[in-house]
Amino acid sequence: xxxxxxIFLSILLFSCKQDNSLAQSDxxxxxxxxxxxxxxxxxxxxxxxxxxxxxxxFGRNNHLGDDWNGVGGGNTDLGDPVYSIANGLVVYAExxxxxxxxxxxxxxYLKDSTQVESLYAHFDEIMxxxxxxxxxxxxxxxxxNANGIYPAHLHLEIxxxxxxxxxxxxxxxxxxxxxxxxxxxxxx
Ligand SMILES: [Zn+2]
Numbered sequence: 187x188x189x190x191x192x193i194f195l196s197i198l199l200f201s202c203k204q205d206n207s208l209a210q211s212d213x214x215x216x217x218x219x220x221x222x223x224x225x226x227x228x229x230x231x232x233x234x235x236x237x238x239x240x241x242x243x244f245g246r247n248n249h250l251g252d253d254w255n256g257v258g259g260g261n262t263d264l265g266d267p268v269y270s271i272a273n274g275l276v277v278y279a280e281x282x283x284x285x286x287x288x289x290x291x292x293x294x295y296l297k298d299s300t301q302v303e304s305l306y307a308h309f310d311e312i313m314x315x316x317x318x319x320x321x322x323x324x325x326x327x328x329x330x331n332a333n334g335i336y337p338a339h340l341h342l343e344i345x346x347x348x349x350x351x352x353x354x355x356x357x358x359x360x361x362x363x364x365x366x367x368x369x370x371x372x373x374x
Contacts, residue, residue: 222296230263239255244366270322275295275318289305303349304345309328
């Protein structure tokens with residue numbers, strides 16, 4: 187009798203377990219990144235940073251990112267490739283209007299289950315679409331001048347709060363923003 191009870195109980199438990207897992211896959215699917223970001227690298231130059239300098243670093247004039255500029259100055263870097271700083275998912279890729287020009291935003295999923303977002307601005311040409319998975323070093327677009335309002339350069343931000351408003355590129359409040367060079371150096 188005890189044996190039968192045990193078998194019956196096991197079948198019952200097994201059915202419950204099945205039901206639970208079905209319910210979970212319906213309503214609460216776990217998101218698994220196609221590519222985790224395990225290494226980060228600078229977005230310009232091949233090799234990285236060759237021919238570039240940081241014209242305005244993080245925090246200078248309340249700047250929320252780095253401005254990567256060709257050493258030749260002016261528009262000498264116009265049309266140069268911009269690479270993804272790590273593996274990730276493109277979540278934004280369009281012209282954001284005056285001040286920003288073409289913007290690409292990529293979310294990076296780290297193995298410690300944290301996320302960071304990289305934001306690249308003033309592109310001449312965008313070469314990715316929302317929903318694209320990119321790998322470290324994949325070309326996202328080309329350096330531009332935001333429709334002629336700046337000398338060509340890349341504005342790069344790294345944020346540890348995902349999906350924040352695009353903002354204005356400058357602020358005394360740095361909540362959610364990381365020093366890009368400092369972050370990349372630590373994650374290389
Ligand atoms: Zn900038």
